[in-house]
Amino acid sequence: MNYLIAKKKRTNNTFFLVLSQEDKIYELPIDLQNIKNYDTNYKLEDDEWFGVTNFSETNYCIPLLIEDFNSAEHHQIGRNQYNLVKFFCSFQDNDDYCFQRFTLGNIINKKWISLSGEPEIKINQPILIIKSIPDAIYKKSTDTLYFKNLSDVKSIFPEIIELYREATDEETETFLNSDFITLNGGFDKSKVNTANRKRVAMVVETLANLEGEDKIQIHNYIRKYCPDLEFSEERGKFTISNEDNLKNLIFGIEQRFYTTLVGNERRLANSISKLID
Structure with a gap:
């Protein structure tokens, strides 16, 4: 039955x-x-x-x-x-x-x-x-x-919901205070929406696994794919003024941008999955 x-x-x-x-x-x-x-x-x-x-x-x-x-x-x-x-x-x-x-x-x-x-x-x-x-x-x-x-x-x-949680205020503020970020235009944790808070929760683990040389390569990668994202050579910081800036920075840290082998077209991967060697 x-x-x-x-x-x-x-x-x-x-x-x-x-x-x-x-x-x-x-x-x-x-x-x-x-x-x-x-x-x-x-x-x-x-x-x-x-x-x-x-x-x-x-x-x-x-x-x-x-x-x-x-x-x-x-x-x-x-x-x-x-x-x-x-x-x-x-x-x-x-x-x-x-x-x-x-x-x-x-x-x-x-x-x-x-x-x-x-x-x-x-x-x-x-x-x-x-x-x-x-x-x-x-x-x-x-x-x-x-x-x-x-x-x-x-x-x-x-x-x-723990599988897909949002970053807390404390976690969001800690990320925004990272040594490679400078805030501008009054942007702070209170301006970070739900989607970006979920991305912040995701990217914290990625950052924890990056060595010093890796971070330099990631910064160069982000500058290559996000030329509109302001970067200070002198201070080594990206300027975050709005949600789009933050989203592109996180996508860059996650290496979601790529260039096609044929056609040399730049794209953003909306979905990623690790391949097993």
């Missing part, structure tokens, strides 16, 4: 039964074996998934996935309670948990025609949309969580 349950807002670890049936609620994709470790710099191909292995051992895991599933523990959800749902979860094949976050857009309440049997207009019968592909899949047999988009699963596994 396969089950669909719902987690309502502000109900701790309590789940409610939506339905049970012999057929699976979600069909699992066939490309789950093609997983990538989560990396903020990487954009998935259509046939790829991010995967967190040994998921039950992380602090992202929720009790539902550790305990044995018992349908008798879940009371039936009321018809007027679906707007309180935070996410849905199916338990199927005694191994797979499929998650779908809930938004009000998942419920359609319009006049529609049923095409099963004799066509008939249905009025005021809300429809709950179940996605063809769930937002996240947990396979107990491999202890792996699969997902495509971190923003879709953070409401289900709140702690998982």
Whole structure:
């Protein structure tokens, strides 16, 4: 038997039964074996998934996935309670948990025609949309969580946002006070937006692994690809006056700029993945 349950807002670890049936609620994709470790710099191909292995051992895991599933523990959800749902979860094949976050857009309440049997207009019968592909899949047999988009699963596994966190005020200020940066035009940590704070959190680790000679090469690389980014030869500092300056500096440190072998065209890599030697 396969089950669909719902987690309502502000109900701790309590789940409610939506339905049970012999057929699976979600069909699992066939490309789950093609997983990538989560990396903020990487954009998935259509046939790829991010995967967190040994998921039950992380602090992202929720009790539902550790305990044995018992349908008798879940009371039936009321018809007027679906707007309180935070996410849905199916338990199927005694191994797979499929998650779908809930938004009000998942419920359609319009006049529609049923095409099963004799066509008939249905009025005021809300429809709950179940996605063809769930937002996240947990396979107990491999202890792996699969997902495509971190923003879709953070409401289900709140702690998982640690995989893509923003730099704190202190971390942002420390970076802006680096010995190769000078601020101009009143630009400071309060002017750094969410996107750049995520980039700052990412680049701190890169900087920590750079030796002195590496930093000189990186500075030359940035000056080559970002001629509009003001640089003082005398002080060895880049001037940061706005968000674009900061973004280009970070992209330079991450070596995201490159020149094509054929055509000599300069480009920016929006997604990067390390190749295995």
